[in-house]
Amino acid sequence: MIRQSTEIRQEQIKSAVLDIIFTDGLKNLxxxxLAKRxxxxxxAIFRHFTSKQEIILAIIKDVKREFIGSLRMIANSKKTPESRLKSLLCATVKYLTDNKGITMLLFSEATSNNDTILKASLQEIFNTQKKLVSKIILDGIASGQWDENIPVENIAMLYMGIPVSLNIELVLSYGEFHADNFCSKMMILMLKLLNK
Amino acid sequence: MIRQSTEIRQEQIKSAVLDIIFTDGLKNLxxxxLAKRxxxxxxAIFRHFTSKQEIILAIIKDVKREFIGSLRMIANSKKTPESRLKSLLCATVKYLTDNKGITMLLFSEATSNNDTILKASLQEIFNTQKKLVSKIILDGIASGQWDENIPVENIAMLYMGIPVSLNIELVLSYGEFHADNFCSKMMILMLKLLNK
DNA sequence: CATATAAGTAAGTATTTGCTTGCAAATATA
DNA sequence: TATATTTGCAAGCAAATACTTACTTATATG
Structure with a gap:
């Protein structure tokens, strides 16, 4: 095979990991x-990563930077709480449907190995989203638009159920689940919960 | 080791499977x-099950009978829709917290192997719950108590997020997540969605 | 009591796993 | 151009995997 830089090979390897997980399942990873694919x-794989575990961790690092990073931007923008919440939800839905292998990787690998580092990473990804949602809701209450008596924590938890159950649908339906306007529909429900 | 009937051994084996998955993760199953535990x-294990896969399938069969069976009873009872929905939710929360290994098994194994039979079973478990919720909601609308304009399918999907995200909390928090009144709190949110 | 069957074990099997080794060739640097 | 570093490969490693085999012993049944 033609020679390539470690940077390029690392991207190829990470990408192949997600591909294999989505098409063949974690057990075939x-x-x-991986080399065959x-x-x-x-x-050669071990020229670019010291271990298989390191590949997984590199992918999780990507998720944190790309996905969680963009959610942070949305949550902290200057728009209205309602607009931010909708953007947050739709960005999440889009990311999950575009990167089906990633969530299977995160959940399966974390629960498969009972690996402390992986679990901590997944927990961080999960909790950060919840915190961003809570923050937006609190902003909406402070601005007087949303009901001040709503239990913020519980709604954030209910919110998290949306991407998570979407995930399950995606996994179980072999990627055929088609979520037309899915985020808009869910947003309508969220607003009914939040409004006075 | 002292001799025991296949029936007893099968129960022991299934129980040990869940125990291992919860404490050590699927990879150590x-x-x-299993024999050591x-x-x-x-x-001797292969005296009582023909394969490891058969053990998993037996556990899933148990879930369908015990868990889904009891949910069906609740959903079809003579009580009010509100009472039935709350019972359904609380029974689900209780089952998940009492059987932490089971859901980890279902999701990890289904996504790990990309196994058709397992996926179909999980899909059935997931969809049955959604259908039961939809049925209760429709009853509540028919009785005039709940808003006839609510999108039943979407609310059922949002409902499914509750047990699913609870699961993730349980997995990530090493079983330390304490869900005091969790189902009551979530029920309050559901009612705000359903009421006129 | 005699015998068939069920439940147990220790020690295999072939295959797969993550990873290493020894060496060749391409590329960067002096 | 000479040399050092990087990237590649084929082959091999020990450990783990699901499952089998050959044989023993307990229990139920005629």
Missing amino acids: STRN IGMSEG | STRN IGMSEG
Whole structure:
């Protein structure tokens, strides 16, 4: 195989990991399989990552930077709480449907290994989203638009159920679940909960 | 080891599977590990189940009978829709917190293997719950108590997010998540969605 | 009591796993 | 151009995997 820089190979490897997980399941994510899918030797993989575990951690790092990073931007923008909440929800739905392998990776790997680092990462990703939602809701209450008596924590928890159950639908329906206007529909429900 | 009937051994084995998954993760669910936890030889396991896969399927069968069965009873009872919905929700929360290993098993195993039979079983479990919720909501609308303009399907989807995100909390918090009145709190939110 | 069956074990099996080794060739740097 | 570093590969490693085999012992049944 033609020589490539570590940077390029690392991206290829990470991408192949997600591909394999989505098409064949986590159990078939062996370094042998991974090498075959890319078309390189198994040994070459270990030139670019020191271990299989390190590949997973690199992917999670990407998620934190790309996905959680963009959610933070949305939550902290200058728009109205309602607009921010909708953007947050729709961005989440889009990310999940566009990156189906990632969530399968996160959940399966975290629960498969009972790995402390992985679990902590997943917890951070989960909790950050919840905090961003809580913050937006509190802003909406402070601005007088939303009901001040609503239990913010509980609504944030209920909110988190949206991406999570979407995930399950995606996994179970072999990616065929088509979420037309899914985020708009869910947003209508959220507003009914939040309004006075 | 003292001799026991297949019936007793099968229960022991299934129970040990859930125990291992919850404490050590799915990856450590080997037949070797399983035998060690029960205190029997590895070969003996294969006296009572023909394969490891068959153990998983037996557990899923249990879930369908015990858990889904009881939810059906609740949904079809003579009580008011509100009372039935609350019972359904609380029974689900209780089952999940009491059987933490089961949901980890279902999701991890289904996504790990990309196994058709497992996925179909999980899908059935998921969809049955959604249908029961939809049915109760429709009853509540028919009785005039709940808003006839609510999007039943979407609310059922949002409802499913409750047990699912509870699951994630349980997995990530190493079982320490304490859900005091969790179902009551969520029920309050559901009612705000359903009421006129 | 005799015998068939069910439940147990220790020690295998072949296969798969993550990862290493020894060496070749491409590329960067002096 | 000479040398050092990086990227590649084929082959091999020990450990783990699900499951089998050959044989023993307990229990139920005629």
